[in-house]
Amino acid sequence: MFQGLTLEQAPPYIIPIKFYLTAVLYLIAFSIMTFTYALHVSSRYEYEVIAITHIFTIGFIAHIMFGSLFQMLPVMLSTAYTNVVKNAKTIHIFLNIGIIAFVIGFLLNSTPFLYLGGILLALSFLYFCFLSLKTIFLSEAFNALVQNFVASFVALLIAVVFGFTALLGHFGFVDTIKYGNIHIAFMLFGWVFILIISVSYKIIPMFFVAKEFPSFLQKRLYIIQLILLFLFAYAQMQEESLLLLASKILLSSSVIIFAIFSIKRLKQRKRARKDISVTLWYFAMGNAILTSLLFIFANLLHVNISFYIGFFALFGTIYPLINAMLYKIIPFLTWFHLSSNMVFDAEMGNVIAKKNMTMQINLYFFSFFLFLFVPFLHSFILLATIVFLFSSLLLFVNIIHAKKYYNEYIKKKVVFE
């Protein structure tokens, strides 16, 4: 019989789950806001578009990433976050007030709200980076995976600085587009991409019985990506168009290389069973390649397809990948916390019903394909958004189910006197 785990560094179960649930609430808000504003916007620079984009990027993506790191880093490093309960709560509050103020600021074009939101968001990100880097440097482990995490935090810090500077540009202090582009590059090609590759290096071999990623990829890709990002920033600031083009092409090439390796690893897995998460992963990686190619061609041919690139990057690549990761991480997390509390009859496969996961993912696929018809018939965006709203609601229900499962089983915990 299984004897239980010893994992003193892991934070309480509720911390990652609270971040995940909040993230999905923003996904619901994203659907509602897209439904409300989609027919009236035409450029990515419109304030409504910036508000909707940040609901997705900060509201959804950042919450998922913070929640996952609060759980993953201590377990991998064998070092706990300092005062994790208090610090996670503080960051959660600051982040949420920050997002709400920021979004209201853009929707109402209100300077005080934009400043309040910008400051609170910058503080939340900086404090989270500080806490995570402190945890890393207190631990003795400094393997390739941890180095990848450090690189993603470096990218996040730089992205926050440029994002905040771009915000000042809305009031005429600096060139918003220039700083905004560097902010987006460091966020997407830096923080999000490096974090996704770091987590994939762990999750793909662990949950899919696949081979590990080649060590040159694990040890070198994040360094190459950071160097390219610095070149991009330099080229953008100095308006060196050739260097800017080259850095964009190379940044996209890194994404393509990673996507090809992921597909290859999944294709070669030892126990190739039918798994909806794998389908989602293939879908995300296919879109990552498509997005990168679109980005390269748009820059080479000077065509403005930024809406399509944004759609395929955020909705076609990052979202399904996070969705797939959640359906591996949450059941494992639930089982893992129950086991470390000496509750042994919990089954990972029962944490979230397979049928509900499949239904939610199919709703996402359906909404994605409806979005593809929007260029031909604009009103399709409303239908696609409604379908995605149902997908998000079901994702929320599925996470709640995991939490209920945990609450039910933790009552069986045996307390030794």
Add this chain to the structure above:
Amino acid sequence: MDTKKEILLDVSELEAPYPLVEAVNALHVLQDDEVLVFRHRMNPQMLFQNILSLGLQYEITKENENEFEMRIYR
């Protein structure tokens, strides 16, 4: 340690969490005169704390791409 009886545990074809479950079970029944040879396709980061908390010692004998082996003993 050389005179100890070797018990082989190969979890390299199991998906999470079973490598961890099998390993923790084996650690709990490990006798003084036995050494557990643990094989996996990756470094089992979650296992080390469990090994130490049971007062056991370990020695990593192989750590390459897709190949990890360690010997665990009292």
